[in-house]
Amino acid sequence: MNIVVCIKEIFDPEATADSFRLDAANKTLVGSSKVPKVVNPFDEQAVEAALRIKDKMGARVNVLSLGNNLDRVVVKKPVHMGADELFLLEDESFLGSDSWSAAQALAAAIRKIGDVDLVLCGRQAADSNAGQTGLAIASFLGLPCVTVARKIEVSGDIATVERVIANGYESVEVRLPAVVTVSNELGQARYPSIKNIAKSNALKPVLWKPADIGLTPDICGTQGRRLLATKLFLPVFDTNCEIVGGETVQEAAQNLAVRLRQERIL
């Protein structure tokens, strides 16, 4: 069983608005030095899904990421959780990808890794919020794809997947190799273990440039985009919040109750 999990390094989505600034030229947001980079939370759950399969039946879990100057502490987290191998597509030309150019490069890398039974991705990235990469990888590789999984079980060359649907789930079967995107309903991802951290400290990631996966830089990153970013702006949040006060905090609380009743809110 050979699994590839695709992960994206993003700014911590738990960071608040005031810790980001607009990079108008590149049409993106940049976090201040206070904002840590993290593994996209949905991708972390995809790693967890792979490790659950590994725990149950044994599997080789390969982690694949794309970008430039990726933070080693971040991209190694899945290895510290129990993954076996780390592949990094690192080059300046990978920057500014959309779902299309990212998936094209990831698909080429998966082809190069070879003999892959299962490709796992998070259902969407918490920054770009597109939810396309998994479906795009499947399309580029000609593989079937199941989206928004909350449980994956493998038996022989069949994966049984529970997909999240409104008010419940749908159980589907797909023959491997296949791509599955993982949703938060899968549950909490495990923490890195001391044992895995010690074991993987010496692990050297495999580094690939576009040429290593048979691509030219002009179809990667910004140049390879199909969706043209025309503008990025910050919505102005100003609800004109009515801060209800009082002589004491108790009084402020009572005044809030009165105001909400007056406005027929509560």
Place this chain on the structure above:
Amino acid sequence: MNGEKTTTEHKHVLVYGEVTDEGLASITKELLNGGKELADALGEEIHAVFMGDSVYDRAKEAGAFGAKKTYVVEDPTLGKYSGDTFVACLGQVVERLKPRILIFGHSEVGADLGPRLAFELRQPISTDCVSMEIKDDSKTLLRTKPVFGGLAMALFASEGFPQMATVRAKSMTPAEKSGADDREPMRLDVDLGKVVERVKVIDRVTEEAKGLKLEDAEVIVSGGRGMGGADGFEALKEMGKLVNGAIGGSRVAVDNGWIPTSLQVGLTGTIVAPRVYVAVGISGASQHMTGCARSQRIIAINKDSAAPIFKQAHFGVVGDWKTILPAFMEKLKELG
């Protein structure tokens, strides 16, 4: 964009229509209205297509909601949604109708079918959009969508046809039913004989949630890091009972084990839009605000007056919830 692209044979705005047991899905009414504005700006028409095993009668209604033409594909294999079959079917429809613009709801089906079809057609798609407009000179579809958990809005355009987008529920006003007679939909014959469906649906299970469901609740009382522990949520439950609200929480509250995962509000949890959202000890991280920003009224209780939550809240009190909640609840009871 050059002239060649504006004189395309692709014309009109096509809505991928969805139905419920009762009739047109609300997202479809929203798309018919939003799509009509695009069609008007283009001087073209708004059309809708419905696919299913028995969808004709419910699709009829689309005419009264503004569709100039309604197309129906009925086939026994279209009874339950499955990716390969629906892509093959809609692909043939698009080949036949050559729409300039094709829009889906960012729904259970649309969020899956839209990108699937787009990559099959080797066309890009923008997902989870909240507004769309036509760029005058080039007739290009400009799509706006929230990124970075709603901290920023991004605008996208693309070349090639059809221009595609999925649209977030409740981001557009639904079309009103007009007095016009239901126009008879046109049936399209599609050949699904050669489709190999690679994903087999075994079962669909509906689970009844215990108590008041988060997404259905009219009032939600939610807690975050500031609650300090599971005990804090006991106080919130009291408050929930008083205002007949469901309990929710931030990712921090879930990560710390104070509340179960199912109660998480946010991008990686449930997205809610209640009438009233009471946020206690929640600073307002983007990932959380994505999940509750569409609430009609947000009430914030936080001891940090600079917390970003106050920029998106309508009413707030600055202070420790341990002092505020008892006094607030007592006063509410007193007011009856």
